[in-house]
Amino acid sequence: MGSYYSLLGVEPDASPETIVAAYKQQRERYDPARVADLDSELRAKAVERSVALEQAFAILADPERRRQYDASLLDNGDVLDGVAPRKKQGLTARERTYALVGTVLALLLVAAIWVVTGRDDSGVAGQPMPQMDRVAPAFTLESLQGESISLADFQGQVVLLNFWGTWCEPCKREIPALERAHRQYRDQGLVIIGVNLTHNERAQGRDQTTIAAFLDQFNVTYVNVLDTQGEVTNAYRIFPLPTSFFVDDTGHIRYVHIGELTFADIEARFLELNAQVQP
Known part of the structure; x- marks a missing residue:
């Protein structure tokens, strides 16, 4: 698909405002509602492009990530904004890092396509989700209330x-499912924590007041915290949005889901993991 810039259809020196506008335009083209009637192959390609767009925007909307990405293009021998490519002397440390991240993203992309195209519309047992068993990165963040x-x-x-x-449009669509699950299962031990990519929000001109108003609009009552520096986002390797992690009672990530969650998804994973909680 080329560079993130070509994916969004902008020049490498595009302003943040231009990148935001281009992202919105491209994202609308691949909205799930617009591709729902396509055959499975075309739908899969649309999902692939949507995931790639989210990844590109997450990088280009963050000034530091964008700087690192631009540097990686130069290291890879690409011409960026009139700057001649560097002569290559084997793989650099940054190239090795980006190669590793790219491999992980490719695996996540395959998982995302598999989940969406293989989805059972009945949703009785929730969507299939990639399983894992690794320690969830620890974090402490402030909520909108300063806690x-x-x-x-x-x-x-x-x-x-x-x-x-x-x-993020899929983020908006899944909020009712998250809120319903919170209200129905909080007394049984389910904890839902929304992690807002506040560092990306600020790059787009939004602040805590805007974020609070957004949550109020959807009557959200589950906890939401602000990742103002992007450290937690980086620790969890977040690129496409939304991305959700189901963490068990021992602090291990057991499931990861890229894309929109349904109530059935949340319910199925919670009931499974809650049954394994040690008294």
């Missing part, structure tokens, strides 16, 4: 971490 929230505070409970942004 410090640590993942470690919820050891012994099932936690759903949901990474989102106000610009």
Whole structure:
């Protein structure tokens, strides 16, 4: 698909405002509602492009990530904004890092396409999700109310971490399912923590007031925290949005889901993991 710039249809020196506008335009083209009637192959390609767009925007909307990405293009021998490519002397450390990240993203992309194209519309048992068993990166972030929230505070409970942004359409669509699950299962031990990519919000001119108004609009009552520096986003390797992690009572990530969640998805994973909670 070329570079992230070509994917969005902008020049390498495009302003943040131009990148935001281009992202919105491209994202609308591949909206799930517009491709729902296509055959499975075309639908899969649309999903692939949507995931790639989210990845590109997550990088280009963040000044530091964009700087690192631009540097990687130069290292790879691409011409960027009139700058001659560097002579290659074997793989650099940055190239090795980007290659590793690219491999991980490719695997996540395959998982995302598999999940969406193989989805059972009945949703009785939720969508299939890639399984894993690794320790969830620890973090402490502030909520919109100024309260410090640590993942470690919820050891012994099932936690759903949901990474989102106000610009993300699938994030908006899944909020009712998240809120319903919170209200129905909070007394049984389910903890839902929304992690807002506040560093990306700021790059687009939004602040905490805007984020709070967004959540109020959807009557959200589950906890939301602000990743103002992007450190938690980086620790969890978030690129497409939304991305959700189901963390068990021992603090291990058991499932990861890229894309929109349904209530059935949340319910199925929670009931499964909650049944394994040690008294």
